[in-house]
Amino acid sequence: MTFSQRFEEIRTGFERPFWIANITEIFERLAYYGAFASLALYLQEQLNFSTEQTGTLTGIFGGMVWFLAIFGGAAADRLGFRRALSIAYLVLGGSYFLIGSIGASWLAPVRNAVPIGLFVGFVLMLPALGVALVKPCVVGTTARASKENVRSIGYSIYYTMVNIGGALGPLFASWAHRHLGVQNVYRVVALGVLAMFFVVLLFFQEPHKAGDAPPPSIAMVTRNFCVVLGNYRLVLPVLLVALLLRIVLWARPEWSVPWWIWLSLLAVILAGISRFMWFLVIFTGYWIVFWQQYISL
Structure with a gap:
């Protein structure tokens, strides 16, 4: 098979939902790694947590993301990928904005009503609800929206998108921290993932495949x-x-x-x-x- 023939297979082997899902994955990973890379500095510099408390809270943030992913696949199957992705990016946009606004004056009544550690810990759990839905949706879309002869390349493209977002996230966070302030890292990534909410609503169509098993x-x-x-x-x-x-x-x-x-x-x-x-x-x-x-x- 010549290069041009293989290229044509790749060009025609993926449906539009595949490309939409993987493009949004770049922004989701950029937001996640940018947010996580800035979290310890944010907790210590802006919210005045001790080193031990910072370690515990960052552990909650990362731990809940990977724990809820266990159940995210089943939830995404039952909701449908389009609905699940829309919910995920809407939740992520709101969650990251809320993290960046923890020290804001409009949240002062909440901070004064509950212990600050419990409040921050609860807020840091919220992004996990969105992240846990994104990955199974994108992986599932890759399986359903690609032909058999290019499916392996489809997964390679997916992991490439993940790595691009993961590499750009800390770099973006460093730039935003220096020029905008560490709290605005979360507000900017909130805008990015919220934009993906509208991208999914406008351009993503539910991929279907004959013979799909009922969701668990x-x-x-x-x-x-x-x-x-x-x-x-x-x-x-x-x-x-x-x-x-x-x-x-x-x-x-x-x-x-x-x-x-x-x-x-x-x-x-x-x-x-x-x-x-x-x-x-x-x-x-x-x-x-x-x-x-x-x-x-």
């Missing part, structure tokens, strides 16, 4: 997650105990939990998870090191 229910996704997790009857209660301890320490910073309790909880969790989860735990180490440059520097 949330209950089925939860059962599958428990199977993948391993001994969930052991792991989930221990995770709940660890979470409750962390919440107590957040509310009562003068209290402390002995190190051996944390070590014991970790040992029980590692003993109960499956081999696949072990792989994820090991791979997570890379991302912990990667994000330290933005959290601690």
Whole structure:
């Protein structure tokens, strides 16, 4: 096959929803990585959180994004990709704007009514609702809106879009921080993802494919997650105990939990998870090191 023939296959092998979804993915990733790269500085410089509190809040932001993604695929299947993408970008636009406005005067009554740590933690969870819907929608659109002979290239294009957005995000955040102020990083990315909301409404059409299986229910996704997790009857209660301890320490910073309790909880969790989860735990180490440059520097 000649280059021109292959190029023609690629040109005609993808439907319009494929290109729309992947173009919006660039802006979603740019917004996410730009927001995350600026978060530690924002929490410390503008909101005066301590280093320990900043680490906890950035962990909430990133952790909720990846946890809710477990259920995002099932939700996107049931809503439909067009509706799910529209909701996702609308939620992301509002969430990023709210993060950038935490210190604004119009939110002062809310800040005074509840502990600032709980308020900020809640606000940082909101973007996860949008991010968890975007990825399954774009991946699913890539599968449905591409012909069999170019589908592998379609996934390559998708990951290229992700990498472009991921590379540009911190660069944009650095420029916006210097010229506009760190709080305006979030307002600008909010405008970017809100624009993608209108792009989806105007140009994205629901991709359909003959023979599609009925979407799984949330209950089925939860059962599958428990199977993948391993001994969930052991792991989930221990995770709940660890979470409750962390919440107590957040509310009562003068209290402390002995190190051996944390070590014991970790040992029980590692003993109960499956081999696949072990792989994820090991791979997570890379991302912990990667994000330290933005959290601690």
